[in-house]
Amino acid sequence: MQKKPSENVKAEWLDDEDDVPFGDPPRMYNYKCKNCGFMSDINEAHIDVAYAWTKKRTTCQDGEVVPVLECPDCGKIAFVCAD
Numbered sequence: 001m002q003k004k005p006s007e008n009v010k011a012e013w014l015d016d017e018d019d020v021p022f023g024d025p026p027r028m029y030n031y032k033c034k035n036c037g038f039m040s041d042i043n044e045a046h047i048d049v050a051y052a053w054t055k056k057r058t059t060c061q062d063g064e065v066v067p068v069l070e071c072p073d074c075g076k077i078a079f080v081c082a083d
């Protein structure tokens with residue numbers, strides 16, 4: 001997994017359209033909000049960046065530990081992996 005310098009974290013997060021990784025296509029994580037039920041696919045690059053600047057963690061069904069994100073719909077920190 002590609003690691004980015006910490007000073008670029010915010011820019012990468014906001015500018016994801018230009019974040020084209022080398023090689024394999026990014027994995028998509030199916031996220032669902034525990035508060036409002038909003039669902040969305042989250043790019044692996046977002047997961048990687050969010051992991052560095054968030055503290056809450058959740059676990060996918062395959063056991064991978066991923067960050068809990070802020071729901072784009074209701075704004076609660078309740079957006080978890082639903083895979």
Ligand SMILES: [Zn+2]
Nearest residue numbers: 033036071074
């Ligand atoms: Zn929500």
